[in-house]
Amino acid sequence: MTDEKPLGFSTRAVHAGQEPDPATGAIMTPVYLTSTYVQPAPGKHKGFDYARTAHPTRLALERNLAALEGGKFGLCFASGMAATSTVVQTLSSGDHVVCGNDVYGGTYRVFTKVFRRFGLSFSFVNVCDLKAVEAAITPSTKLVWIETPTNPLLQIVDIAAVCALVKTKGVKVAVDNTFATPYLQQPLSLGADLVVHSTTKYLGGHSDVVGGAVVTGDAALHESLKFLQNAVGAVPGPLDCFLVLRGTKTLALRMERHCDNARRVAEHLARHPEVAKVHYPGLPSHRGRDIARRQMRDFGGMISFELKADVYRALRMASSCKVFSLAESLGGVESLIGHPASMTHGSIPREERLKAGLTDGLIRLSVGIEDADDLIADLDQAIASSK
Ligand SMILES: *Cc1c(COP(=O)(O)O)cnc(C)c1O
Numbered sequence: 001m002t003d004e005k006p007l008g009f010s011t012r013a014v015h016a017g018q019e020p021d022p023a024t025g026a027i028m029t030p031v032y033l034t035s036t037y038v039q040p041a042p043g044k045h046k047g048f049d050y051a052r053t054a055h056p057t058r059l060a061l062e063r064n065l066a067a068l069e070g071g072k073f074g075l076c077f078a079s080g081m082a083a084t085s086t087v088v089q090t091l092s093s094g095d096h097v098v099c100g101n102d103v104y105g106g107t108y109r110v111f112t113k114v115f116r117r118f119g120l121s122f123s124f125v126n127v128c129d130l131k132a133v134e135a136a137i138t139p140s141t142k143l144v145w146i147e148t149p150t151n152p153l154l155q156i157v158d159i160a161a162v163c164a165l166v167k168t169k170g171v172k173v174a175v176d177n178t179f180a181t182p183y184l185q186q187p188l189s190l191g192a193d194l195v196v197h198s199t200t201k202y203l204g205g206h207s208d209v210v211g212g213a214v215v216t217g218d219a220a221l222h223e224s225l226k227f228l229q230n231a232v233g234a235v236p237g238p239l240d241c242f243l244v245l246r247g248t249k250t251l252a253l254r255m256e257r258h259c260d261n262a263r264r265v266a267e268h269l270a271r272h273p274e275v276a277k278v279h280y281p282g283l284p285s286h287r288g289r290d291i292a293r294r295q296m297r298d299f300g301g302m303i304s305f306e307l308k309a310d311v312y313r314a315l316r317m318a319s320s321c322k323v324f325s326l327a328e329s330l331g332g333v334e335s336l337i338g339h340p341a342s343m344t345h346g347s348i349p350r351e352e353r354l355k356a357g358l359t360d361g362l363i364r365l366s367v368g369i370e371d372a373d374d375l376i377a378d379l380d381q382a383i384a385s386s387k
Contacts, residue, residue, distance in 0.1 A: 009068070009183060010252045017063025018245070029060040031242045053230045057238040061245045062213070065203070068182040068248060069195050071215035073222035075229050076241060080178065080198025081106050082234035083212030085114075087143075087174055087194060089232060090224050093119030096140040100127040100157065101356045102150035104176065104198075105345040108352075124352075127157045128288065130165055137169055146192075147176040148185075149292070152304045152340040152364040153357055154279040156288025159295055163191030172221070178202070178331070183255040185296045188217050201331030202301075205247040205254055211236045254333065254369055258301030261375060262367040266303050268376045274383050278305045302330060303365045304340070307383065314361040315339060317386035323370060323378040330366035335375055338364045 007015075018029050032055065037048045048054045058076050066074035077083040084107055091097070099111060101124040111122045125132040127146055144166050148157035163173050174194040175187035181202045187195050197203060199211035216222050229235060236244075259282075266280035278285075281292040282299030292299055307314055318326055324337040328344055338344060341360045345353060350360075367375065 012067045013064070013251050014249050016067030017060045017065075029057055029242065029245060031238045032056045033238055051238075052233050052235050055235070055238060055241070057241040057245075058236060061241040061248075064245060064248055065182075065197070065199075065213050066215050068251070069177070069188055069215040070182070070186050071188050071195065071217045072219070073217070073226075074213060074215045075222070075225055076199070076236050076244075077212035077214070077229070078234045078236050078240075079210050080104075080176075080196070080200060080212040081110060083196050083198070083214050084176070085110055086225060086228045086232060086234065087196060087214060088115050088120065089228050090221070091120055091142055094140060095142045096121045096123070096138050097143045097145055098123050098125060098127075098133060098136045098141055098171075099145040100147055100150060101125055101352075102153050102155060102358070103145070103147045104151050104178075105340075105347045107145070107147075107176070109347040126356075127162060128155050130158070130161055133162060134165060137166065137171065141166075141169070141171050144171055144173045145176070146173065146187075147179065148295075149179050149281055149288075149300055149302065151179060151302075152279075152345065152362060154281055154286075154300075154302060154304055156281050156286075156292045156295075158291045159185075159187050159190040159192060167191065179302055180296060180300055181251060181255055183252050184259075184298055184300060188215070190295060193218055193221060199244045199247075200329065202255065202258070203247055203251065203331075204244045205251065205332060206243075207329065207332035207334065209240050209243040209247075211240050211244050255298070255301070257369040258367060259298040261369065261372045262301045262303055262365075263299065264372040265365065265367050265375055265379065269303070269305050269379070272380075272383065274308055276306045276308045278303065280304075301367045303367060304362055305365075306359060306361045306363070307386075311360045313386050314363050315342075317382050318363055320382035320385045321378050322381070323374050324365065324382075330364075332366070333369045335368035335370060336366040338366075340364050 035051045062074035123136045125136045172193040175192045176196045178198045195215045197213040270278045324335045
C-alpha cells in the first residue's frame with residue numbers, strides 16, 4: 001500500500017503516538033506514575049528501564065509531536081528553555097551560533113548569561129535580512145537559531161531561504177516554532193534541521209502546564225539529543241505530558257479560532273485613531289506578508305501594537321482590560337495582554353531592545369478563542385480609559 005494517502009493533520013493530532021492501553025484497553029494514554037519498571041531478568045525489559053531515560057506517557061507525546069511536525073523523532077523536556085538548552089548542549093566550546101535579534105527573552109538570556117560562560121559565542125542579527133545572516137557566519141558557526149513569527153514584533157523570517165543559504169556551509173538550522181505551531185508552519189519541510197517548542201503555549205493550549213519539545217528528521221542529531229535528554233535530565237513529568245497530549249488533540253480547531261480572532265482584532269486596531277502601529281503578518285501593510293503566505297497556513301494569534309502618545313499610556317491601557325488578562329505567556333484559550341519591555345523582554349538590555357525595534361510603548365496581545373466582538377470592545381474601552 002505504497003500509495004496510501006498520508007493522514008491529515010487533525011487525524012494525526014488525535015491519534016498519532018496513541019494506542020489503547022495494552023493492559024486495559026483504556027482509550028486515553030494513561031499517566032504512568034512510576035519511576036522504574038520491573039525487569040524479568042537483569043537488563044531485560046519492555047523498552048522502559050528508568051523513567052528519566054524512557055517513559056510511556058512521554059513517549060506517546062514525543063511520537064505525537066514528531067507526527068505533527070512531519071519529523072521522525074520527537075523528544076520532550078521540562079520546559080521550552082530546557083528544550084532550547086539541550087539543543088545548545090549538542091555544541092562544544094568554541095562553536096558559534098547566529099541567532100535572530102528578536103527572539104524570546106529567555107532564549108537571549110540563556111545564550112548570553114549561561115552558554116557564553118562555557119565558551120560558546122553568539123551573534124544576534126536581523127535574520128529577516130539574508131545578507132546579515134551571511135555576514136555573521138564564521139568558520140566556527142554550527143547553528144542558526146530562528147524564531148518566526150518573531151517575538152514580539154511578529155516579523156517573518158524566510159525559513160527556506162535561510163536554510164538554503166547556510167546548508168552549503170554545513171550549518172544546522174533550528175526553528176523555534178512556538179508562535180506558529182505545526183498547524184500553521186512546518187519548518188522541517190522547509191529545510192530546517194530542528195524544530196523547538198515551548199509546549200507551554202499553543203500545544204498545551206490551556207495555560208495549565210510548562211513543557212518543551214524538540215523534533216528532528218535527522219537520526220544522528222536525534223541520537224545526540226536523546227543522549228543529552230537522559231544525561232542532563234531536564235525531562236517532563238507524566239501528568240505534564242498527558243496535558244500536552246490532550247492539548248494537541250484540539251490544536252487545529254483552536255488555531256483556526258485564534259487566527260480568525262487575531263485577524264479581526266488586528267484589522268480593528270489598524271483602523272483605530274489612537275493606534276500608531278500594528279504588527280500582524282496578516283495585514284496588507286506587513287512587510288513579511290508574502291513570505292508568511294508562502295510558509296504559513298494562516299497568520300497566527302499574536303499581535304503587537306503601539307498607541308499614539310507616551311509609554312505611560314501603554315502601561316495604563318495594558319492594566320485596564322477586563323477580558324484580556326495582564327500576564328506573561330501566550331497561546332492559551334484565554335486572551336492575554338502584556339508589556340514586553342517590562343515583562344517578557346525585561347532581561348534584554350534596553351539599547352539592544354531599541355536596536356531591534358522593541359520600543360518601550362509596545363503592547364503584545366495573545367488573542368484567545370473568546371468571541372471577537374468582546375475582545376474588540378474590551379480593547380476599545382481600555383484605550384479610551386487610558387487617555
Ligand atoms: C515561552 C517561550 C519559550 C520558553 O518556553 P518555557 O516553556 O517558558 O520554558 C521559548 N520560545 C518562545 C517563542 C516562547 O514563547
